[in-house]
Amino acid sequence: MSNAVEQVLKPKLAVEIAGLKLKNPIMPASGTFGYGEEYSPYIDLNQLGAIVTKGMSLNPKAGNNTPRICETVSGMLNAIGLQNVGVDAFIKDKMAFLSQYDTPVIVNFFGNTQEEYGEVAARLDDVPGVAALEMNISCPNVKHGGIVFGTDPQAAAAVVTSVRKRTTKPLIVKLTPNVTDIQILARATEEAGADALSLINTLTGMAVDIKTRKPRLANTIGGLSGPAIRPVAVRLVHQVVQAVKVPVIGIGGITCAADALEFLIVGAKAVQVGTANFVNPDAMATIIADLEKFCVEEGIADINDLIGTLEL
Amino acid sequence: MQDLKTIVLSNQEISPGYYRMKILASGYSESAKPGQFVMLRVQRSFTPLLRRPFGVFQVGFIPADCDTLPPKEFIELVYKVVGGGTETMRELQSGDAVELLGPLGSGFTADASIAEKILVGGGIGLVPLYMLATELVKTSKVSLFVGGRTRDDIITISEFERLGVNVSVATEDGSLGETGFVTRLLEQRLEEPHQTEVFACGPMPMLDAVQKICATSEVSLQVSLEALMACGVGACLGCVVKGEGHTINEPRYLCSCTSGPVFNAESLDWNKTEAIKMVGGGK
Ligand SMILES: Cc1cc2nc3c(=O)[nH]c(=O)nc-3n(C[C@H](O)[C@H](O)[C@H](O)COP(=O)(O)OP(=O)(O)OC[C@H]3O[C@@H](n4cnc5c(N)ncnc54)[C@H](O)[C@@H]3O)c2cc1C
Ligand SMILES: Cc1cc2nc3c(=O)[nH]c(=O)nc-3n(C[C@H](O)[C@H](O)[C@H](O)COP(=O)(O)O)c2cc1C
Ligand code: FES
Numbered sequence: 144m145s146n147a148v149e150q151v152l153k154p155k156l157a158v159e160i161a162g163l164k165l166k167n168p169i170m171p172a173s174g175t176f177g178y179g180e181e182y183s184p185y186i187d188l189n190q191l192g193a194i195v196t197k198g199m200s201l202n203p204k205a206g207n208n209t210p211r212i213c214e215t216v217s218g219m220l221n222a223i224g225l226q227n228v229g230v231d232a233f234i235k236d237k238m239a240f241l242s243q244y245d246t247p248v249i250v251n252f253f254g255n256t257q258e259e260y261g262e263v264a265a266r267l268d269d270v271p272g273v274a275a276l277e278m279n280i281s282c283p284n285v286k287h288g289g290i291v292f293g294t295d296p297q298a299a300a301a302v303v304t305s306v307r308k309r310t311t312k313p314l315i316v317k318l319t320p321n322v323t324d325i326q327i328l329a330r331a332t333e334e335a336g337a338d339a340l341s342l343i344n345t346l347t348g349m350a351v352d353i354k355t356r357k358p359r360l361a362n363t364i365g366g367l368s369g370p371a372i373r374p375v376a377v378r379l380v381h382q383v384v385q386a387v388k389v390p391v392i393g394i395g396g397i398t399c400a401a402d403a404l405e406f407l408i409v410g411a412k413a414v415q416v417g418t419a420n421f422v423n424p425d426a427m428a429t430i431i432a433d434l435e436k437f438c439v440e441e442g443i444a445d446i447n448d449l450i451g452t453l454e455l
Numbered sequence: 456m457q458d459l460k461t462i463v464l465s466n467q468e469i470s471p472g473y474y475r476m477k478i479l480a481s482g483y484s485e486s487a488k489p490g491q492f493v494m495l496r497v498q499r500s501f502t503p504l505l506r507r508p509f510g511v512f513q514v515g516f517i518p519a520d521c522d523t524l525p526p527k528e529f530i531e532l533v534y535k536v537v538g539g540g541t542e543t544m545r546e547l548q549s550g551d552a553v554e555l556l557g558p559l560g561s562g563f564t565a566d567a568s569i570a571e572k573i574l575v576g577g578g579i580g581l582v583p584l585y586m587l588a589t590e591l592v593k594t595s596k597v598s599l600f601v602g603g604r605t606r607d608d609i610i611t612i613s614e615f616e617r618l619g620v621n622v623s624v625a626t627e628d629g630s631l632g633e634t635g636f637v638t639r640l641l642e643q644r645l646e647e648p649h650q651t652e653v654f655a656c657g658p659m660p661m662l663d664a665v666q667k668i669c670a671t672s673e674v675s676l677q678v679s680l681e682a683l684m685a686c687g688v689g690a691c692l693g694c695v696v697k698g699e700g701h702t703i704n705e706p707r708y709l710c711s712c713t714s715g716p717v718f719n720a721e722s723l724d725w726n727k728t729e730a731i732k733m734v735g736g737g738k
Binding site for chain 2: 174175176177181182184185205206208209210211212213214216217218219221223226369370398418420421422423424425
């Protein structure tokens with residue numbers, strides 16, 4: 144009897160992305176949750192749909208000069224410069240901690256060249272405990288005048304194709320919003336072998352200190368994240384969902400369950416929470432609890448029944 | 456380390472633009488160490504978006520409103536209004552909700568074998584030195600050199616004096632104490648070589664000067680730095696400072712919220728390396 148009641152009261156939040164079974168559609172966005180460990184005193188990592196790590200490169204990366212961050216209206220600019228310990232140190236020092244949890248680990252990675260992307264993917268391929276790879280293609284190709292892979296459909300397709308050959312793990316390609324037509328990029332990366340797409344990465348932006356007349360970031364230009372970008376992100380997810388068949392993960396300015404629901408209704412199968420973790424270390428736990436409440440209130444037995452139900 | 460959803464107990468202006476705020480904070484009297492900080496969320500909306508870092512001025516207990524209740528454990532912050540976040544803080548009243556992440560970061564570590572300690576504070580940089588002083592006075596002779604632009608910038612010194620700390624003041628306009636920079640006082644004290652240990656917090660130009668003086672006199676120095684922070688827990692890597700041996704070609708960054716905010720001066724890079732400019736967004 145109590146079991147039956149429980150079933151009615153407890154909606155199903157589990158979703159599946161490229162064969163990956165997630166307890167719920169909520170996971171952190173790369174670079175905002177460290178290697179998981181940093182936030183483990185504040186949130187139970189077992190609650191999460193997945194853990195997404197800081198972006199990993201072939202060699203350790205020291206990152207950009209400072210200042211690296213500044214707050215803007217309802218958002219922040221960052222130019223961290225993809226500082227990370229390097230893929231080998233990650234596998235050796237960080238995976239053991241992450242493997243304790245009953246939560247799939249998605250490793251975000253990037254490269255300076257097409258070859259480097261392939262090599263990082265290959266090194267992660269046979270690592271137990273790595274459930275999937277998320278490929279950040281918002282990086283400049285140092286061999287081709289620094290053009291960002293993710294802004295050129297051919298370069299994007301080529302780098303995804305070469306990574307696809309080097310990994311058997313589910314491959315999520317993370318798109319940059321800094322393009323004219325995201326649908327072209329979405330189709331190009333899907334055809335090149337992406338099992339899922341995630342978007343958006345940060346929007347490029349800039350802020351100026353009017354007293355010193357200097358840019359507020361040492362790097363001059365940075366990436367905008369936080370609530371300010373959410374409407375842009377929802378629009379881009381909406382457009383991508385219509386252009387591809389592979390599942391889409393929505394990212395951008397999510398702070399609460401209502402924000403996450405916008406993305407799900409538009410058609411994202413899951414969402415990532417970024418900047419909000421800085422504000423509220425337990426933001427994701429609250430979002431999961433409130434998603435459940437929303438489903439109960441709306442009489443939704445399974446979150447999948449809600450995904451992609453946008454009324455036009 | 457915990458994220459407390461708690462309330463303000465009191466919030467008072469102590470000098471034009473300077474405030475002290477007591478916040479109900481169970482656990483802090485046991486857990487907070489001198490030099491540590493908290494990330495404070497000043498209101499539930501997203502303006503400002505990020506939490507703001509503040510040093511722990513002191514921890515303690517105040518009697519409850521009624522005799523039968525246990526005393527209330529508090530943390531006290533002292534802050535200067537400089538922008539949107541601190542403007543919002545100034546408006547807070549007893550009973551208002553705030554969120555407190557902490558205590559965070561490394562603290563000061565005193566060398567028990569050195570009997571004399573010198574604290575150097577510039578303006579609001581005095582804050583983390585008070586809790587340190589409460590510890591140091593138990594075993595050492597403690598002097599505080601404090602500086603500011605004008606007398607209004609010299610705050611809480613009577614409290615240091617009450618601990619038995621020997622306080623010397625310098626103001627740039629001469630409105631209180633000696634006229635000039637606080638670093639002159641330090642220089643004078645270190646003229647005759649003697650065994651001491653220096654702890655400093657304040658604006659970067661002051662810390663640069665303190666570092667030079669201590670290096671020349673071969674006196675050990677710990678500094679507390681104020682970097683811009685987003686998370687306070689080592690996740691965003693926004694708060695880094697340049698470590699010893701840093702060069703443009705081989706950058707060395709230290710995370711100031713986890714390895715700091717207190718650093719041994721030798722572990723930092725005190726040479727002003729030319730900023731590198733790169734185009735394109737970097738995440
Ligand atoms: C570990 C640590 C401990 C601190 N302890 C104290 C303290 O005890 N009392 C106190 O009053 N302040 C302290 N600060 C500084 C405090 O965090 C900033 O003053 C505050 O974040 C400003 O917020 P705001 O929104 O009012 O100003 P903003 O609008 O964010 O900034 C206003 C101006 O202040 C400058 N500023 C902002 N943050 C910092 C910073 N972290 N360091 C230097 N300049 C900054 C900005 O560049 C800008 O020019 C500490 C900082 C750190 C990192
Ligand atoms: C400090 C910081 C670091 C980031 N680092 C990475 C990274 O290493 N790799 C990546 O793909 N995205 C990175 N991002 C982008 C986020 O994963 C996310 O796409 C973006 O912040 C938008 O989400 P939000 O508005 O919820 O923060 C970073 C964002 C921030 C704020
Ligand atoms: S403030 Fe985020 S890493 Fe230090």
